[in-house]
Every structure is written in C-alpha cells, then in structure tokens.
Amino acid sequence: MNQVYYNDQAHIAEAFHLIDDFTSQTARLAIFKINSYKLSMIKSSFKETREELRSNLKKSLMNYTDAEIILADLGFFETDCEN
Numbered sequence: 053m054n055q056v057y058y059n060d061q062a063h064i065a066e067a068f069h070l071i072d073d074f075t076s077q078t079a080r081l082a083i084f085k086i087n088s089y090k091l092s093m094i095k096s097s098f099k100e101t102r103e104e105l106r107s108n109l110k111k112s113l114m115n116y117t118d119a120e121i122i123l124a125d126l127g128f129f130e131t132d133c134e135n
Contacts, residue, residue, distance in 0.1 A: 082113055 089109055092102040123129065 085109055085113060 085105070085108065089102075089105045092105050
C-alpha cells in the first residue's frame with residue numbers, strides 16, 4: 053500500500069509570487085497617487101484637480117480594513133489548519 057504525499061511547494065511559491073507582485077504593483081500605484089498630489093500642491097495650474105486627487109487619496113489609500121475581513125475573504129476560516 054503506497055501512500056501518496058503531495059508536494060505543495062510549487063503552489064506555495066506561486067501564491068507567494070502572485071501576492072508579492074500584487075503588493076509591489078499596489079505600492080507603485082500608491083506612490084504615483086501621492087506624487088501626483090504633491091505636484092498639485094506645488095503647481096498652481098493643478099488647482100482644479102487638487103480636490104479630486106485629495107478625495108481619490110482618501111478613498112483609496114486612507115482606509116482601514118480589519119484583519120478578520122481579509123482572512124475571511126482569503127478563505128482562512130473555511131479550512132482546517134494543519135501545523
């Protein structure tokens with residue numbers, strides 16, 4: 053009787069790579085938004101878009117999400133944990 057052991061290293065590595073790539077892209081987008089807002093504060097020609105940029109920053113960067121919501125969205129509570 054042969055027991056099959058699954059190697060999850062490839063799945064774990066791919067999941068880590070996807071999460072790391074998403075985090076890098078999100079951070080880059082946040083830097084672009086912040087730099088655009090800083091530029092609008094310096095240049096008076098961007099005065100019309102300053103309020104739009106400020107509301108965009110408040111909606112997308114300045115929000116808080118509970119850790120429980122993130123874990124539930126990832127399906128952490130749906131499966132048994134093995135140590």
